[in-house]
Amino acid sequence: MEPSLFDKAHHATIQRFGRTIQMYAPLYLSNECIDTCRYCGFSRPNKILRQTLTIDAVLNEAQFLINQGFRHLLLVSGEHPKKVSLDYLTEITKILRPKLALLSIEVAPFEEDAYRKLTECGVDGVVLYQETYNREIYKKVHLGGPKKDYDKRLEFVEAACRAKMRFVGLGILLGLAPWREEMPELIAHAKRLMKKYWQTQFTISLPRLKPCASDFAVPHPVTDEAFAEIIAQLRLALPEVGIILSTREKPALRDRLLKIGVTQMSAGSKTEPGGYLHPEEAGKQFELSDHRTPAEVAAAITKAGYEPVWKDWI
Numbered sequence: 001m002e003p004s005l006f007d008k009a010h011h012a013t014i015q016r017f018g019r020t021i022q023m024y025a026p027l028y029l030s031n032e033c034i035d036t037c038r039y040c041g042f043s044r045p046n047k048i049l050r051q052t053l054t055i056d057a058v059l060n061e062a063q064f065l066i067n068q069g070f071r072h073l074l075l076v077s078g079e080h081p082k083k084v085s086l087d088y089l090t091e092i093t094k095i096l097r098p099k100l101a102l103l104s105i106e107v108a109p110f111e112e113d114a115y116r117k118l119t120e121c122g123v124d125g126v127v128l129y130q131e132t133y134n135r136e137i138y139k140k141v142h143l144g145g146p147k148k149d150y151d152k153r154l155e156f157v158e159a160a161c162r163a164k165m166r167f168v169g170l171g172i173l174l175g176l177a178p179w180r181e182e183m184p185e186l187i188a189h190a191k192r193l194m195k196k197y198w199q200t201q202f203t204i205s206l207p208r209l210k211p212c213a214s215d216f217a218v219p220h221p222v223t224d225e226a227f228a229e230i231i232a233q234l235r236l237a238l239p240e241v242g243i244i245l246s247t248r249e250k251p252a253l254r255d256r257l258l259k260i261g262v263t264q265m266s267a268g269s270k271t272e273p274g275g276y277l278h279p280e281e282a283g284k285q286f287e288l289s290d291h292r293t294p295a296e297v298a299a300a301i302t303k304a305g306y307e308p309v310w311k312d313w314i
């Protein structure tokens with residue numbers, strides 16, 4: 001009998017990545033943002049409590065995550081280049097990087113020179129989602145701020161590659177556009193980049209739209225079954241690319257998807273700045289669905305026959 005799509009994806013993942021899942025945690029630095037993105041809780045017009053963490057507060061949050069076992073942190077913020085500046089990021093990186101195995105950033109995009117400085121001071125990866133490859137929809141949901149410029153956003157990804165970031169994360173926000181139209185575009189973009197920047201390792205995230213302070217109705221909802229199919233197709237199209245899954249998804253679905261093609265998972269996440277030590281004191285980006293502790297997620301990964309990897313000294 002011909003193996004199913006899910007079986008093929010599972011085998012392709014095991015062949016390339018083994019039975020391992022990299023563990024990481026997002027650390028929100030700031031929810032201040034100069035962009036107006038209709039689907040996001042941090043969007044500029046939203047009336048939420050805004051906060052940018054001091055460097056000491058960032059280090060305290062990081063220490064909390066380190067104490068839980070994490071050695072791969074993703075620093076996340078709204079896009080506010082003055083509040084989350086190059087100097088702010090380099091200062092945090094210099095202190096934090098020696099305590100970690102991997103440090104990535106998901107903040108406002110920078111030009112190549114700035115990315116180069118970040119690489120030199122220890123940042124390993126940049127995550128920069130295009131959100132959608134449909135230009136019409138992109139225009140309709142990005143109403144204000146520098147992110148409105150579709151082509152410039154694509155160019156920033158290449159700036160990070162030219163600056164020799166070791167890891168570059170691509171992604172679309174599932175639910176913005178019909179996924180059967182988005183996936184070929186995403187895959188083609190990843191293939192172009194992989195050919196041009198063969199030294200860079202690419203990862204892909206596929207966050208599904210969740211309720212947030214914007215009260216934005218999801219235009220093209222993606223079911224759980226479709227989501228599983230998307231992960232499988234992506235794995236088969238790009239066998240060497242890491243696929244990242246966040247705590248936006250429910251535990252049962254996360255446990256299923258890790259057997260199909262996921263290679264990195266967050267756990268115990270908070271999506272508001274300061275949320276690990278002072279929950280709910282600032283506005284969050286979106287609601288989460290997996291509220292298990294990192295230890296509980298790791299136990300579920302082990303139960304599924306995989307090894308949770310906290311420290312990948314790549």
Ligand code: SF4
Pocket residue numbers: 033034035036037040041042043044077078079147
């Ligand atoms: S998606 Fe990013 S740029 Fe847009 S409002 Fe949210 S944090 Fe700001």
